[in-house]
Amino acid sequence: MFEHLFAPIQIRDMELKNRIIMPAMGTRMADEKGFVTDKLIAYHAARAKGGCGLNIVEVAAVHTPSAPAHFVSISEDCYIAGHKKLTDAIHANGGKASIQLWQGSIAACMDPKAQMLVVSEMNFGGHTIPAITKEQIQEVIACYGKAAARAVEAGYDCLEFHLAHNYLPHSFLSGGLNHRSDEYGGNFENRSRFPLEVIDEIRKNMPEGMPLFIRIDAQDDMLEGGMTIDDTIRFCKLAKEHGVDVLDVSRGNIITAASMYEVPPIDVPNGFNIENAAKIRKETGMLTIGVGRINTAKLANELIENDRVDMVVMGRAQLADPEFANKACEGRIDEIVHCVGCNQGCYDGFTDVMHRPHITCMRNPMIGHESEYLMETTQAPKNVWVIGGGVGGMEAAQVLQARGHKVTLFEASNELGGEFLLAGEAPGKAEMKQAAMEMAQQTERLVTVHKNTKVDAQMIQNANVDAVIVAVGSSPIMIQLEGMDMLPHASATEILRHEVCPKGHVAVIGGGLVGLETADTLASDGCKVTILEMKDAIGSDLGSLRKISVMMKMHQLHVDMRPNSQVCKFTSEGIVLKDGSFVACDSAVFAVGFKANDSQELVEACEEKNIPCHIIGDAKKARRAIDAIAEGFEVARTL
Template sequence: MPYEIDDNTPKLFRPLSIRGVTLRNRICVSPMCLYSLASSGPSTGVLTPLYITTIGHNVFKGAALAMIEATGVQPNGRITPHCPGLWNEAQQQGLQQITDFIHSQGGLCGVQLSHAGRKSSTQPPLVAQQLGKSSARASSDDGGWPDDVLGPSGGVEQSWDGKGLDLSGGYHVPKAMTEVEIQQLVSNYARAAERAVKAGVDVLEIHAAHGYLINQFLSPVTNRRTDQYGGSFDNRVRLLLEVISAVRAVIPESMPIFVRVSASDWLEDTEIGKKLGSWTVESTVQLVKLLPSLGVDLIDISLGGNHHQARFNVFDGGVKHREIALTIKQTLQAEGSDLLIGTVGLITKAQQARDLVQGSPISGPGVDVISIGRQFLREPDWVLRIADELGVDVAWPAQLQRLRPGPSARI
């Protein structure tokens, strides 16, 4: 927090209250997968102290909210066998250790609840790279679940990379979920939310982006169902709305819910997009208008990840995130909606971050929060550095006071 807030303090460094919590600034730690947890035994999916030195360290140095990476609400919902889960007591206790540390540093902790769908049971990227692949399947010998990979639709054509049973493929062939499995999934989201509350988490984010299961249900490219969960827009968004309602019903009214969405499949101009349709920015605007009445507080705008033929992927789509997030913000504000908007991706510079949140009378309103991922991995001091560049006198950790730059150093 700045020592003093006046008319010259950038909005980026002003606090933001959402329901019963207050972010000390508008800078969040984006959920970033570490692929570093036990894949078997009693510690399966249990967070370790590594998360204090990575995610927690960024809060120690000024970030307001740290979001724990995609966390499976059931065993087959993890991206890899080495990803976190939140379906048992041990995982809840592991999460609480991280939450306790983040709170001790004056920050907030969030957890991103997820199911990876047809992108599950893969190897950690480092393993895939050693095999010369961008992705590799995790077999049962690797702790994976090749026979229990699920999606809205099934069959060889529904493998993420389109390679089906080809041994060079990096993804398993999914099975179409039954309606019973869908209802069990909704219940598991609620149970994981209850565990998060018990672990002291401040914010919940529902992962509906990057080609994971809920994103797969949203898109007509990956959702070829003919029942109440497929076909029309209303049917394709049904799972997400049911998950939100189930989670809101079991958590305190004071706890915010965020939803991360891929605002576009980036398939509109591709052969498959023209044939099957695509999830578009217009689809996202239509969706987000439904969410405030269900108790959602913030939409976290990202892009891509749902199909290998997309024009942009999760890693290079950041060039478009900001533009789309601002467009959605302006659209909602013009309609009188107070839904908060966040975004992520390739935010590295002080002035860039400031202007993205600040907005202007000419460009319109800015976003409400930003999430920083890769830049925190490169530069854990990022919040402190950009505060100095922007002339904001923020509190430094007491242990680091002698490193504080400039004549305003508080020794």
């Protein structure tokens, strides 16, 4: 199945067993000094064991002074032994290993102790950072060569040079970032000088038969004076002459809204960058990797079959399911846990250095714990009830079943999926609804499910059950206001499900994620929409990249967004705000959040019978799906 995706490919002396690439996604799993940890080894080994053709170890710092804490480093000889353990683990599990040689420029700011090297003088955080000197340029070039030699000694099968995302090499290449007046700036030839010198230095420190990849942006989006796709093609032809074999064609930068293209959220179309990659491939004649929300085997196979690209990056697809490649190859498509581009665990988890030690995944809480959370069969099987069929309840049920417990799941409605299904009703989020439906089908194949069944205290009293997991979710908050009988109104849930379809001018009360998606639904249906948010910011509960995408959509739909707008009362002609101002509208929608459903009766019934009872997800407190799934997983893992 998917024969094009699983066809081998020869690159110099390296043969990959298939065309699936695990890209160099930052994990923050290295230790504070950049040493490879057992956690990182287990993470990569799991994807190699899962059938991935090539694992690229992420953003490995080549220059010690500018190496951020918890980023992988290969800037000194002391790191070689750890990398050797990592490549050995990948090889032992049937994969091939690459490493991405990286100098992060302003991205080093994630560690205040790391030096920031910039191509041209720039103001950053209220401070002026001087441009990198010629002496430092030569120092960094030499560091790339030494890092390449270390990577060869550590047993990597190929190397990748990171030349994208306005890290230092891309900053030199791009006219939108490089404003130097010496031989490293100005015209295209001068701007190309530094990255080509780096390529030469890397190439001379690796065997002739070892492939060299570069990760490069197809173009500079939203960056005045930046690289066009024709500039990129021109550079790639030069890179080919200097010994580069493969183009890993990405997109985005970290100083404009185009950062959303680096880790594209669900709002960005699947395969959005493929046409760029295909054009670059055609013009250069080079092996090319397609990148950009390729999260199904069907899409990946079609891209290769249709001769658009030679290989595909499937990063978050393998975060969500480390067995993705094996399942796809064996035709077990209905078992795959698909990425939905939520960005909650991968990107938001990576940047949230205060609250998360490393990345995670909404759909896979095992990330970073592959060697710790062994799903061992229980020696004491229990009869467990899971009350509630949202994603938290389904996760708990599946993990319990995998461990050998007898599981019965009860859902009060006629379908599994809970609020995840609702989230998938918003425009552009069909993947989320599909994922909820897939998870429901997987759950129903594994455990006993009773739909349209509301569990009460009497059922628990009469049951022979050893443990109960309460996952009864949450319900929309409906606030009471003066004059509510004078203006038509509905809940966000009713709008998203198209149970209520207002016309004309609609005011959405609440500017969080649900309010924004409700506004999207209404505006897409032709309504004039105003969002009223009492806080001083709209979309404060969105991750940074989703927020960029959603806000762009709001502007495209001409949605009027008004922060600091607390609703006071309704009239027959609109809404009066606390400051006395008036918003004329034909109807209103409440999107002010959700509250946990009452589970006290169930908890008390369990207490009376001394049945261990665990409350998870929104039933504990209304939050995000990543919290519900993580809690369902943790309770089931330890029960």
